[in-house]
Amino acid sequence: MRLYSTITANNNINKLKRFEDIPTLKQLPIIGHSYLFFPGAKYQLERLTEAVEDISAKLERLTEAVEDISAKLGPIFKLKLGGANIIITTDADYTEALVRHEGKYPIRPTFPALLHYRRLNYGSVGVVPGNGEEWYKYRQGVLPLLKTNLVRSYISKHEKIADNFVRYIDENRNECLILEDIFTHLLKYTIEAISVVSPGHHFQCLSSRNAQDVDDIIAASIDFMDGLYKTFTGLPIWKYYKNEGYRKLETSHQTIHKILENHLKNLSTQTLENLQNANPYMNSLLKNPTYNWNDKLMLTMEVFLGGIDATATTIAVTLHHLAHNKKVQNLARNECTQDDTRLPYLKACVKESLRICPTGGASSRVTITDTNIAGYLIPKHTLVAAFSSVTSNKPEYFDEPDVYRPERWLRDSNCNVHPFASVPFGFGPRMCPGRRIAEQEIVVLLKKILTSYELKPIDGDRQKLGMVYRMNRIPDRKINIKRIKTNRWRQTEIRNGIQDEPNTG
Numbered sequence: 001m002r003l004y005s006t007i008t009a010n011n012n013i014n015k016l017k018r019f020e021d022i023p024t025l026k027q028l029p030i031i032g033h034s035y036l037f038f039p040g041a042k043y044q045l046e047r048l049t050e051a052v053e054d055i056s057a058k059l060e061r062l063t064e065a066v067e068d069i070s071a072k073l074g075p076i077f078k079l080k081l082g083g084a085n086i087i088i089t090t091d092a093d094y095t096e097a098l099v100r101h102e103g104k105y106p107i108r109p110t111f112p113a114l115l116h117y118r119r120l121n122y123g124s125v126g127v128v129p130g131n132g133e134e135w136y137k138y139r140q141g142v143l144p145l146l147k148t149n150l151v152r153s154y155i156s157k158h159e160k161i162a163d164n165f166v167r168y169i170d171e172n173r174n175e176c177l178i179l180e181d182i183f184t185h186l187l188k189y190t191i192e193a194i195s196v197v198s199p200g201h202h203f204q205c206l207s208s209r210n211a212q213d214v215d216d217i218i219a220a221s222i223d224f225m226d227g228l229y230k231t232f233t234g235l236p237i238w239k240y241y242k243n244e245g246y247r248k249l250e251t252s253h254q255t256i257h258k259i260l261e262n263h264l265k266n267l268s269t270q271t272l273e274n275l276q277n278a279n280p281y282m283n284s285l286l287k288n289p290t291y292n293w294n295d296k297l298m299l300t301m302e303v304f305l306g307g308i309d310a311t312a313t314t315i316a317v318t319l320h321h322l323a324h325n326k327k328v329q330n331l332a333r334n335e336c337t338q339d340d341t342r343l344p345y346l347k348a349c350v351k352e353s354l355r356i357c358p359t360g361g362a363s364s365r366v367t368i369t370d371t372n373i374a375g376y377l378i379p380k381h382t383l384v385a386a387f388s389s390v391t392s393n394k395p396e397y398f399d400e401p402d403v404y405r406p407e408r409w410l411r412d413s414n415c416n417v418h419p420f421a422s423v424p425f426g427f428g429p430r431m432c433p434g435r436r437i438a439e440q441e442i443v444v445l446l447k448k449i450l451t452s453y454e455l456k457p458i459d460g461d462r463q464k465l466g467m468v469y470r471m472n473r474i475p476d477r478k479i480n481i482k483r484i485k486t487n488r489w490r491q492t493e494i495r496n497g498i499q500d501e502p503n504t505g
């Protein structure tokens with residue numbers, strides 16, 4: 001196992017290897033390396049992580065026998081896709097080199113269709129597709145979400161929603177006690193949990209008599225991600241006519257806009273003091289003089305939409321691994337029944353799920369200065385994608401990477417984890433601002449589920465879970481989980497006069 005070592009910036013540019021010498025694969029005129037991802041070709045775009053892993057390993061094998069370390073190939077190569085060179089790295093040191101040189105306004109590749117739509121309709125672009133000073137202006141509006149006290153002020157609301165979700169599982173499992181396609185159900189939990197923060201409203205997603213709004217929101221949030229992905233990866237035909245991807249982006253944006261605007265108007269009629277107590281995040285946003293009404297609405301949407309998909313995926317993936325690892329599940333459950341509110345083991349389970357199945361494939365940045373990565377001179381304005389979804393599953397960084405082992409993340413473990421080998425929330429000034437909210441939502445729900453149910457995989461289900469790109473990465477198959485009530489939960493129900501169900505486990 002390789003231990004952590006930081007590379008230092010090499011300021012002597014003359015000693016660096018040339019950009020042209022970065023290894024690459026055979027490319028074709030005009031289309032570059034796109035042929036690798038054509039239908040029926042060797043790789044699939046939706047499995048880009050596997051493609052990167054494969055190419056990197058292939059290059060490494062070419063120079064396996066070479067002793068000179070500087071001549072070895074593998075963790076850095078370039079591909080020409082969509083007319084541009086992309087530098088791809090699969091080494092945690094290079095991830096560090098990239099994000100440590102990103103400056104005050106890190107540039108992430110934008111989403112051109114979303115950028116276009118927002119400029120047209122709002123006159124500005126918000127956080128996710130924004131860059132430079134414009135991004136910085138809006139980023140300030142979401143930063144309060146990283147304050148521990150602010151996040152904790154929502155914990156009792158999140159606990160109530162988690163209680164409702166545990167009841168919801170009961171109502172929606174089939175006669176074999178299986179909750180099918182848990183990710184789809186979890187979207188209702190994550191919508192409800194993020195909406196009490198932004199816009200500060202309970203949509204009652206988990207109620208059996210939910211309002212039309214809920215169905216519209218779920219459909220719109222799925223369409224938004226789909227539209228974003230299609231317009232990001234496809235040819236930019238939307239510039240000339242509104243193709244399917246663009247229409248999805250537009251209509252989902254309009255739907256969410258309309259629903260959230262009504263709630264924002266209601267909030268604006270409250271006194272700031274009331275709002276500060278009931279919803280400190282919306283209070284900070286509404287009283288911010290830097291933003292006009294459209295800006296506030298856009299930021300409310302940004303937080304609302306940002307939180308749904310990745311959080312649901314992370315919970316689903318963790319439940320999957322807990323179901324497959326009985327010992328880990330029992331340890332986590334034991335911890336949840338103690339008085340210790342810190343829950344280090346449960347949090348380690350979440351980290352381990354994000355290591356094995358991160359929702360993001362890579363940290364991507366456009367370099368803002370000439371940068372030294374892997375001894376090559378990467379010129380300013382080059383797109384570099386540091387594939388942490390590959391590094392976090394490499395044996396160099398994690399012993400037996402396929403094994404679900406939360407212990408690696410415990411403070412007293414002897415594992416010397418490279419701090420850039422697994423970066424599921426990104427790093428630096430563009431790090432995910434919803435990280436703390438997401439972690440709270442996840443841990444609160446897992447605790448409630450584990451103290452109520454034992455989780456089992458369904459017969460024949462494999463533990464290894466593939467991930468495919470749908471903007472965020474999501475599991476490549478439906479996650480179905482069998483749940484059996486824990487004795488503790490049964491006893492509570494019996495005390496409350498609720499009829500017990502047979503233990504079919």
Ligand code: HEM
Pocket residue numbers: 108127128139142145194302303304306307308310311314359360363364423424425426427428429430431432433434435437438
């Ligand atoms: C487990 C759940 C989540 C994961 C794994 C996740 C992951 C990420 C990642 C990898 C990035 C890109 C960071 C970078 O480029 O360095 C990001 C950005 C972002 N996330 Fe999250 N996220 C999650 C939940 C949330 C939630 C709950 C919210 C809303 C509260 C949110 C809002 C955002 C926003 C607005 C950005 C753009 C930040 C910027 O460009 O400055 N995310 N997230």
